[in-house]
Amino acid sequence: MKLPRLQTKLQAMTPKTPRREVVQTGFRNQFQKLYNHDWRKARARFLQANPLCTYCENRFGRVTEATVVDHIIPHKGDKTLFWDEKNWQPLCKYCHDSIKAKEEIKQGYM
Numbered sequence: 001m002k003l004p005r006l007q008t009k010l011q012a013m014t015p016k017t018p019r020r021e022v023v024q025t026g027f028r029n030q031f032q033k034l035y036n037h038d039w040r041k042a043r044a045r046f047l048q049a050n051p052l053c054t055y056c057e058n059r060f061g062r063v064t065e066a067t068v069v070d071h072i073i074p075h076k077g078d079k080t081l082f083w084d085e086k087n088w089q090p091l092c093k094y095c096h097d098s099i100k101a102k103e104e105i106k107q108g109y110m
C-alpha cells in the first residue's frame with residue numbers, strides 16, 4: 001500500500017501558516033484589532049456629538065461634515081490613547097487623508 005504514505009508526505013508539505021496570515025501579522029495590522037465593534041459604536045456617538053470637521057472650521061472657516069474620528073496623538077496601538085476621547089477630533093475625509101497624513105509624515109509618525 002503506497003497511498004497512505006503519499007498522503008502523509010503531502011500533509012508534511014502543507015505549510016502550517018497560510019500565506020495570507022503571514023502577510024496580516026504586520027505591525028500596522030495589529031491596530032486593526034482596536035477598530036472593532038466597540039470602536040464603531042463609540043465613533044458613531046462621537047460624530048453625532050461633534051458633527052463638524054475641526055480642521056475645516058478652524059483653518060478655513062468652512063463648515064464640513066465630519067466623517068472620521070481622528071486620534072490627535074497617533075495611538076500606535078496604545079489602548080489608552082486609542083480610547084481617550086480627549087485625544088479624538090472629528091475630521092472630514094479630505095482633512096484626514098491630506099492634511100493630517102502630511103503632518104504625521106512630517107512628525108515622523110508614519
Ligand SMILES: [Zn+2]
Pocket residue numbers: 053054055056057064091092093094095096
Ligand atoms: Zn475638513
